[in-house]
Amino acid sequence: MIRAALNRLIGMLTVMLLVVTIVFVIVRVTPGDPAAVMLGPEATAQDIEDLRARLGLDGSLIEQFGSYVAGIAQGDLGQSIFLGQSVGTALWQRAEPTFFLTVFSLLIAMVIALPVGIASAYWRGSLFDQTMTTLAMLAASVPSFWLGLLLIQSFAVSFGWFPASGYGGPGTTLLERLHHLVLPAVTLGVVSSALIMRFTRASMLDVLNDDYVRTARSKGMTEWRVVLKHALKNALIPILTVIGLTAALLISGAIVTETVFGLPGVGNLIVSAVLRRDYPVIQGALLIVAGLYVLVNFLIDMLYLLVDPRVRY
Structure with missing residues (x-):
């Protein structure tokens, strides 16, 4: 049973790593400059540069991905542009x-x-x-x-x-x-x-x-x-x-x-973030929802072992 749980746990971590990679790529493949898209057409060049620095978009892709993964590992989902608070705090409050x-x-x-x-x-x-x-x-x-x-x-x-x-x-x-x-x-x-x-x-x-x-x-x-x-x-x-x-x-x-x-709730927050192009909130919400999907499937797999002992073999 322990071996089966470890195998499923490794699979869960692998899926989450793929999700993190996909969420990271989504913003980077946005047509045009992501910072300019978030701020809208009335933003100045200085505003765009400041936001790029805040979001870590001014480094190479490898540096950006490394910083992004390191932040997630520490529980940092980024900073909301419009709410003036961390994404984790915004999601937790709702x-x-x-x-x-x-x-x-x-x-x-x-x-x-x-x-x-x-x-x-x-x-x-x-x-x-x-x-x-x-x-x-x-x-x-x-x-x-x-x-x-x-x-x-x-x-x-x-x-x-x-x-x-x-x-x-x-x-x-x-x-x-x-x-x-x-x-x-x-x-x-x-x-x-x-x-x-x-x-x-x-x-x-x-x-x-x-x-x-x-x-x-x-x-x-x-x-x-x-x-x-x-x-x-x-x-x-x-x-x-x-x-x-x-x-x-x-x-x-x-x-x-x-x-x-x-x-x-979180759903209303996501809708507001999409309308305001608050990508850090969208990214954080995607990670949380994907993590919950994976966690629920992991728990169901563990329940299989309790309900039907034949699954262990």
């Missing part, structure tokens, strides 16, 4: 809404998808199965921004049950802030539940007719124990995979949802 939004959305998606997927597989071909499959296809095809606007109109404007936007003021309690996240979390959770539900159904269908399931039934075990203990346990590998990928996708998918609901 991490809370994105973190809670991702966690709540994933919980909602799992609460919806896992029971429905298991039940659809158990009652395969029934009216329930056909209805849930149709709803899953519909949920997967609905744009998150449209569903968010629909929820705002219904539950915020018409009924007034939830805030339409924002995350509360500086003195707002955590409970009130979580209240602001209900509609965004439902928006992301419903859309994300479709993929998890379909994978759960497909995985359960693969194992429900296997020999060990029939053997468990022949021993007189209750049906719920056969389905949940024997069938579900052996179907968990692909389900864990899609849950991990969904968690990673929710982080990047929060960009649109945060913009619709006016949440001051």
Whole structure:
């Protein structure tokens, strides 16, 4: 198990090195002078030179890459041009809404998808199965921004049950802030539940007719124990995979949802940075999101070893 973990850790570090290289190249292949692009057409030659020096663009490519990697190794993601603070600080200050939004959305998606997927597989071909499959296809095809606007109109404007936007003021309690996240979390959770539900159904269908399931039934075990203990346990590998990928996708998918609901999270920060050509913030956000993708996949690989001991070999 330790050897498998080390192999996956080495692979994770290799992927992150490739990501760092790609992020470094993105700014350098920008048409024209990157500093001039960031500052806009009204910038003076002196302003451009000053910014080039701040960003380390006045050295050779090898020197720039070395300085960039060394800064990342020390936790320095650069300095935001417009915010007047480090990129790491800017991302950290906006991490809370994105973190809670991702966690709540994933919980909602799992609460919806896992029971429905298991039940659809158990009652395969029934009216329930056909209805849930149709709803899953519909949920997967609905744009998150449209569903968010629909929820705002219904539950915020018409009924007034939830805030339409924002995350509360500086003195707002955590409970009130979580209240602001209900509609965004439902928006992301419903859309994300479709993929998890379909994978759960497909995985359960693969194992429900296997020999060990029939053997468990022949021993007189209750049906719920056969389905949940024997069938579900052996179907968990692909389900864990899609849950991990969904968690990673929710982080990047929060960009649109945060913009619709006016949440001051990382997604909103990225949109603002793109509009203002604040490349250091864009680079830092890309690295963080890519790192989270890699970390989630690493954790899912480790869960494989716990769920199915055969993976160790």
